[in-house]
Amino acid sequence: MSQKSEAQVLDIRGVNHAYGDLKVLKGVDLQVAAGEVICLLGPSGCGKTTLLRLIAGLEVLQQGTISIAGSTVASSSAHTPPEKRGIGFLFQDFALFPHLSVLENTAFGLVSIRSREERNNRAMEALKRVGMSAYAKSYPHQLSGGQQQRVALARALAPRPSIVLLDEPFSSLDTRLRSQVRDETLHVLKHSGVATVMVTHDPEEAMFMGDRIALMNKGVIVQVDGPVNLFYRPVNAFVATFFSDVNRIEGVVCQGKVATPFGALDAQHIQDNTVVDVLFRPDSLRLDIAQCDIHGVIGEVTASRMLVGSTLVHLRLEYCAPSCPMHVHARISGRFPHPDGTKLCVSLDPDDVFIFPIEDGDEHDCQPCCDVAGQNAGLNCPVSAHVPAGQGL
Numbered sequence: 001m002s003q004k005s006e007a008q009v010l011d012i013r014g015v016n017h018a019y020g021d022l023k024v025l026k027g028v029d030l031q032v033a034a035g036e037v038i039c040l041l042g043p044s045g046c047g048k049t050t051l052l053r054l055i056a057g058l059e060v061l062q063q064g065t066i067s068i069a070g071s072t073v074a075s076s077s078a079h080t081p082p083e084k085r086g087i088g089f090l091f092q093d094f095a096l097f098p099h100l101s102v103l104e105n106t107a108f109g110l111v112s113i114r115s116r117e118e119r120n121n122r123a124m125e126a127l128k129r130v131g132m133s134a135y136a137k138s139y140p141h142q143l144s145g146g147q148q149q150r151v152a153l154a155r156a157l158a159p160r161p162s163i164v165l166l167d168e169p170f171s172s173l174d175t176r177l178r179s180q181v182r183d184e185t186l187h188v189l190k191h192s193g194v195a196t197v198m199v200t201h202d203p204e205e206a207m208f209m210g211d212r213i214a215l216m217n218k219g220v221i222v223q224v225d226g227p228v229n230l231f232y233r234p235v236n237a238f239v240a241t242f243f244s245d246v247n248r249i250e251g252v253v254c255q256g257k258v259a260t261p262f263g264a265l266d267a268q269h270i271q272d273n274t275v276v277d278v279l280f281r282p283d284s285l286r287l288d289i290a291q292c293d294i295h296g297v298i299g300e301v302t303a304s305r306m307l308v309g310s311t312l313v314h315l316r317l318e319y320c321a322p323s324c325p326m327h328v329h330a331r332i333s334g335r336f337p338h339p340d341g342t343k344l345c346v347s348l349d350p351d352d353v354f355i356f357p358i359e360d361g362d363e364h365d366c367q368p369c370c371d372v373a374g375q376n377a378g379l380n381c382p383v384s385a386h387v388p389a390g391q392g393l
């Protein structure tokens with residue numbers, strides 16, 4: 001390993017990787033600091049596992065460099081084998097050896113320690129950290145899924161690695177156990193001060209676990225940021241739609257504005273005639289049994305469904321009807337008392353709206369349309385759709 005003086009524990013620069021003609025990673029840069037948990041998130045096939053395998057050394061790097069704790073472990077001319085990279089692994093299926101006890105499993109990666117007693121002490125220390133020391137003599141088949149996961153975490157941490165790599169570590173656990181185990185895992189990782197890279201395809205899990213999230217799409221990191229910025233300051237429609245359901249209105253910027261049922265929204269930063277997505281989350285809509293002012297539009301409840309702690313309300317907006325029928329979802333906290341068919345005033349806080357040019361959209365000429373009051377507003381008539389979370393646009 002060649003020496004470098006890098007402040008970050010993990011430093012990935014300019015990584016490109018292909019399987020035959022399939023370009024899987026395209027110019028990936030990523031840095032991870034000690035004690036930081038970073039989640040690689042993205043749709044199936046975007047390249048998360050390939051990136052993790054390259055960091056681990058399970059895949060030979062084709063282009064770029066990967067440095068760990070200041071040493072280059074992979075480049076076009078160097079490949080440090082996985083066992084010499086100072087990495088701990090935690091896989092989906094935990095990969096515990098069935099014929100070894102919990103203590104023996106945990107001590108497995110400590111071969112560099114000659115003294116058996118010292119190895120066992122170190123393994124016990126790791127088991128204590130995850131609350132499993134009382135099970136040291138048990139075998140994996142005698143443990144629950146959550147206990148097996150804790151042993152696997154102890155085994156990953158026992159050699160005191162600089163980085164732990166976790167590949168969908170909670171996916172084999174049922175929903176209730178999963179939230180408990182991931183909470184415990186987060187505390188253990190943060191307490192140990194190790195740098196962590198975790199692959200997940202679940203946005204909520206990434207937000208729960210990650211100090212930062214690298215959101216990937218088609219082999220590229222689209223945005224790497226803290227969960228709050230990803231949620232409230234998405235760089236494009238893909239990011240905005242990945243973390244929650246959104247309502248989508250397609251419109252055209254005319255005179256620096258885009259027409260919506262909630263009034264003409266400011267889009268000065270986008271060129272006139274550009275086709276745009278206007279995106280807003282269901283919980284950004286306000287529903288009132290009251291007269292609408294210029295910022296609201298009448299909506300008829302077509303259905304409502306109680307979810308955990310909130311209700312999703314389906315609404316048909318009376319906007320330019322029948323030429324622009326609009327279906328939107330609102331999410332209100334707790335129970336929704338109104339039956340289907342109720343007419344409500346639906347309004348939207350303009351600060352909760354994201355407007356992005358549609359990347360492959362054609363330019364449209366501005367055509368006269370109607371405003372909230374049904375008058376000609378000189379703006380294009382938009383169309384609406386609802387985008388489920390995790391799909392991306």
Ligand SMILES: Nc1ncnc2c1ncn2[C@@H]1O[C@H](COP(=O)(O)OP(=O)(O)OP(=O)(O)O)[C@@H](O)[C@H]1O
Binds near residue numbers: 045047
């Ligand atoms: N060994 C391989 N040989 C050929 N193609 C591969 C190989 N491994 C992965 N791929 C392809 O590379 C692309 C990226 O795969 P990768 O497993 O990195 O994605 P991912 O984001 O982890 O997906 P998932 O969430 O479904 O696991 C996919 O199209 C996959 O089919």
